[in-house]
Amino acid sequence: xxxxxNVSKTYHLKGVxxxxxxxxxxxxxxxxxxxxxxxxGAGKSTMMRLLAGAELPDSGAIRRHVKVSWPLGFxxxxxxxxxxxxxxxxxxxxxxxxTERVIEFVEDFSELGKSLTxxxxxxxxxxxxxxxxxxxxxIDFRYYLIDEVTAVGDARFKRKCDEVxxxxxxxxxxxxxxxxxxxxxxxxxxxxxxxNGRLHFHDSVDEAIEHHNxxxxx
Amino acid sequence: MENxxxxxxxxxxxxxxxxxxxxxxxxxxxxxWAIANPALGIAVLVGLFSMIGRVPPYGxxxxxxxxxxxxxxELYKKLSSSLMSVFDSTRGLLSYPLVxxxxxxxxxxLLIVATYLFIMLIFYGSLIVLGLASxxxxxxxxxMAVLATSxxxxxxxxxNAVIMRLWATWKQIEGILSKPxxxxxxxxxxxxxxxxxxxDLISWNPVLHCIEWVREGYxxxxxxxxxxxxxxxxxxxxxxxxxxxxxxLYRKKRI
Numbered sequence: 001x002x003x004x005x006n007v008s009k010t011y012h013l014k015g016v017x018x019x020x021x022x023x024x025x026x027x028x029x030x031x032x033x034x035x036x037x038x039x040x041g042a043g044k045s046t047m048m049r050l051l052a053g054a055e056l057p058d059s060g061a062i063r064r065h066v067k068v069s070w071p072l073g074f075x076x077x078x079x080x081x082x083x084x085x086x087x088x089x090x091x092x093x094x095x096x097x098x099t100e101r102v103i104e105f106v107e108d109f110s111e112l113g114k115s116l117t118x119x120x121x122x123x124x125x126x127x128x129x130x131x132x133x134x135x136x137x138x139i140d141f142r143y144y145l146i147d148e149v150t151a152v153g154d155a156r157f158k159r160k161c162d163e164v165x166x167x168x169x170x171x172x173x174x175x176x177x178x179x180x181x182x183x184x185x186x187x188x189x190x191x192x193x194x195x196n197g198r199l200h201f202h203d204s205v206d207e208a209i210e211h212h213n214x215x216x217x218x
Numbered sequence: 219m220e221n222x223x224x225x226x227x228x229x230x231x232x233x234x235x236x237x238x239x240x241x242x243x244x245x246x247x248x249x250x251w252a253i254a255n256p257a258l259g260i261a262v263l264v265g266l267f268s269m270i271g272r273v274p275p276y277g278x279x280x281x282x283x284x285x286x287x288x289x290x291x292e293l294y295k296k297l298s299s300s301l302m303s304v305f306d307s308t309r310g311l312l313s314y315p316l317v318x319x320x321x322x323x324x325x326x327x328l329l330i331v332a333t334y335l336f337i338m339l340i341f342y343g344s345l346i347v348l349g350l351a352s353x354x355x356x357x358x359x360x361x362m363a364v365l366a367t368s369x370x371x372x373x374x375x376x377x378n379a380v381i382m383r384l385w386a387t388w389k390q391i392e393g394i395l396s397k398p399x400x401x402x403x404x405x406x407x408x409x410x411x412x413x414x415x416x417x418d419l420i421s422w423n424p425v426l427h428c429i430e431w432v433r434e435g436y437x438x439x440x441x442x443x444x445x446x447x448x449x450x451x452x453x454x455x456x457x458x459x460x461x462x463x464x465x466x467l468y469r470k471k472r473i
Contacts, residue, residue, distance in 0.1 A: 054313040056470050070313045077313045082239055093232035094316055096225075 002028040002051065002068065002143065002175075007060035008197075009043070009050060020046050021057070022197030028143075033174045035184040035205055037212040038194035044177045045071075047194060048147045051175060066142035067095075072133060080121035084112060084131050087120060095139050102138040109164065110134040111157070130157070137164050144168070146176040181209055229316050233325030240307075241329065253337050256292050260284045260341070263405075275408045277437055282351040285341055286432045287405035293334040293364070294371040294425050295399075301326060301375025302392065305383055319465065323376065331368045338364070352438075359435030366447075367428040370454045376461025380468055404429040410443045417444060424453045 004027075009020040020043030028034060038044045048071045049055040050062055070077055078087045085103065092102035107116065110130040120128065136144065169187070178184050184191070184205060191208025193200045195215055202208035242248030264280045274283040301323060308322045345351035354360055381388045403425040409417045420426060427450040430442040 049313070052313055053315045053318075058470060064315060068315045070315060077310050079236065079240060079310070081243075082236070086236075086239060090232055090236045091314075093235065094229050094314065096228050 001030065001063075001065050003063045003065075005061045005063070007050070007057045007062060009046065009055075009057050011046075018043075019197040020194075021050075021199070023060070024197075024199050025060075026199065026201065028173075028175070029190070031173060032190050033169070033188045034176070035188035035191040035208060036175065036177050036194060037184075037191055037208055039216060042194045042196075044194060045147055048145050048175070048177060051145055067140070068143045069136050069139075069141040069145050071145045071147040072136050078120050078128065078132070081119055083119055084116035084123070087131070088116075088135055091135050091139070097139055102135070105138040106131065106134040109137060109160070133161060137168065141172055144172055144174045146174055146178070148178055184209070225316065226321065229321050230325050230328070233311075233317070233321055234329050237325050237329045252333055253340065256289055256337055257341055259292070260288050263288065275406070275411060276433070276440065279345070279350050282345055282436070284405065285338075285345065285351075286436055287403070287429050289334065289338055289341060290363070290367055290429045290432050291400065291403050291405055291425060293331070294367050294374070294428060295396075296330050296334070297327060297368065297371025298374035298378060298396070299392075300330060301372065302378035302382055302389060304375070304379050319469065320462075323372075323379070323465075327368070327372045327375070330371075334368075335364070354436045355438045356435045360432055363428060363431035363435055366431065366450055366454060367425075369458065370424055370428060370450070373454050373457025373461050376465060377457055380461060380464040383468060399423065399425055402426065408433070408442075420444075421446075424450050 004021075004024050007021050007024045010022075011018040011020065018041075036044050036047055046055065050057060051064075052068065052071050053062070053064070054071075077091075079090075082090070088103055088106050089099050092099040106112075110116075110133075112127060112130060115123065115127060116131075120131075123131070174187060176184065176188055188205050191202050191205045191212075193202070193208055193211045193215065200208075200211060202211060238249075242252055260281060263284045267274075267280050267284075272280075274280045277283055304323050304326055305319065308317075308319050311317045311322060312319070342351065342354070346353060378388065378392055381392075402420050402423055409420070409426070409430070412420075421444045427445055427447070430445040431447065431450070433440050434442050434445060
């Protein structure tokens, strides 16, 4: 279960003050897949980073009592000087997974072949995304945080991703940001709209999208 | 949910291995150089001092005298300076929900301490094998001294890291301020060779106490005129508390 308790987060940068969350409390309902909607710069990505613990709130607390993934679609945790293989090993060790099993899974899934023995800094962004996606699929998270999954590879590879992901969703849930309403409608069953520091919950995705569109047009 | 302590141990373990990889680089020689570097430093000092015909300030082996000083000093120096930039490398890692900053600090400190323990074992061991040094008088005292030095270095490093987070110029300033430590920590002298007024002037320096402690442990008849263990431990404790407290206090300053 993930819970926000009176969470506030404000940025002060060069005299500009930006309120991302203003005293927000809520609990992610069990078994639901949540979309986070908001206009550009509303703080959706910051919200993800808060969820992952990469950033801390100014006040309040965020409790994660379950295994939460890092924000997918983001390879920031990988070390560029280390090879793909070494990065996989690091993550597997950290989560107490069987390293060989994880490596096997990622090798098979990512189709990166020999590139896995090269440093990550030589990877294209597509290759990095494949690796990151593969590693996160090899570990059983209760919640997957998805920050705008960009197109990973060709149509065939995408299909493969979807298949694995659907399997995962049988036992896991997601919190997702995307600009593609199609992807959101497909994967999420509820939504919340982030606007001026407030978070509005909607029990259906359609309602949330409507609210979001309404905000956009005003 | 799993045991929190177990998770943290696992995370720190994974980080130590990662840190090993990033510190010693791609080449197989990376770790070799990390070990050879201080040894060569001592060799240069021994060479210079023998060339100008100087006798060791204490004992009859220049190599042993410099080892007790230089290796202890380097352990402190390495910890206090590499921990200073630790928060630069945590940014990406923090996106893993399991990692908190102190894990990264701990991993880096553990790797440095382990490396220096290894260096010391090899170096003192070789001196003994080559007949350049006798066995230490009291190995536990040396172990305690090394532990105290490590904690002092970690405390200083953490304080440096927090100051640097608030004020990036600190890196340059600390570099300049800590330069004289090399000359006033007892690598080249023993304090009893100095008049007591001068000794009073340098005895505030906790690193000097560390080195004196190692020498008391190593040499059979060495009695330090400055060594004050409670003083060293108090300074260490204060630095650790301030470092950890300030890290907690300014954790939100990170961007």
